[in-house]
Amino acid sequence: MSDIKYPLAKETINEEDIDALCEWLKSYPRLTKGNLTWQVERGWSEYIGTDYAVFSNSGSSANLLMIAAAVQCGRIKNKKIVVPSVGWVTTISPAIQLGLMPIMCGADPNTFGINLDYLEEICKKESPDAVIFVQVLGVPHYKERLLALKEKYGFTLLEDACAALGSEYSDGSKVGTIGDMSSFSFYFGHQLSTIEGGMVNTSDRELYEMLLMLRSHGWAKDLPSKVSEQLTKKHQIDDFHSPFTFFVSGYNLRSTDLQAFLGLRQIKKADWVADQRNKNHKKYACRLEGHVSFQKWGNNKPVSISFGALAKNTEHRRQIVTRLVQNGIETRIFSAGNLGRHPFWTEKYGVFKERQSDLIHETGFFLPNYPEMGEEVVDYVSNVVIGDIK
Secondary structure (H helix, E strand, C coil), rough: CCCCECCCCCCCHHHHHHHHHHHHHCCCCCCCCCCCHHHHHHHHHHHHHHEEEEEEECCHHHHHHHHHHHHHHCCCCCCCEEEEEECCCCHHHHHHHHHCCCECCCCCCCCCCCCCHHHHHHHHHHHCCEEEEEEHCCCCCCCHHHHHHHHCCCEEEECCCCCCCCCCCCCCCCCCCCCCCEEEEEEECCCCCCCCCCCECCCCHHHHHHHHHHEECECCCCCHHHHHHHHHHHHCCCCCCCCHHHCCCCCCCCCCCHHHHHHHHHHHHHHHHHHHHHHHHHHHHHHECCCCCCCCCCCCCCCCCCCEEEEECHHHHHHHHHHHCCCCCCCCEEECHHHCCHHHHHHHHCCCCCHHHHHHHHEEEEEECCCCCCCHHHHHHHHHHHHCHH
């Protein structure tokens, strides 16, 4: 697309952030993972409301760490994990890469997250040990029933909140607090950015310690000294070898203090960003009601990276997209549509067909949302969608 006046996203790292980064770099600090990484982890865990957070090099890596930690800690013994049809490929890919048995679940007609009636049928039939769900586009999914199903069927609950930073439930709790682990992404275009970066949040100490080892090669270097000493004693490792002993088959998914420096500044403006995106989201909904369909959120607080909508049919979407492009407004398909129709899935498991998932695939599209937009831009984009502006 050329001549874009209104992009889907704008850089959240502003001139003040860059100037501060330049000044910090002039002090010749440690750039690889160091003290600032620990600081941004503490800051993010406090902001979300969990006991721990682990900083990684991307949201996709955060999903890999989540699922790998669940496997290593024996939380997915029967290898069955329910995955969403609507989300992003790296919500599902780690399950395939780690040799699990993914079971795809259809989409809810209101939030577009996993359909909980569909999920319960899967639980009755397959007894999965884990469920990973997406907080789709920052619209909070059903908290109470998710937790009730987790309690009833005993599965490990993994929460992909990569596109939902700052979203809240009506009780004031933030998205990212209901899963045994939750993932976030700080990629460009998301609510907050550290250039590249991700985070896993949890209040489970066993999972937290496993996440630390898996992130850094599988060694115990990042663990609390008492835990590290227990491992070396258990495996009879001498003092000379203990710093470079690998206890699990890990990865190198670390981020750097450079990203952490930016992350600390991003956290300070997280509430403002969330409020502005929420205002834009609700304004879109008010303007577009009756012209297109979109997610419902009840009394919760959606904080979207883009406003997602569904046209009346494929032809209607084509007409809307044509108008958007002609007026310099960036758009794209809704997330990745139905992931069960992508080759990475179909070549292994066949085509996944489900009404709501296919509807999103065939009629869904995105509209811009970023904090600086303001009501006038939202009105203009909405008018183009409606057809008042050709």
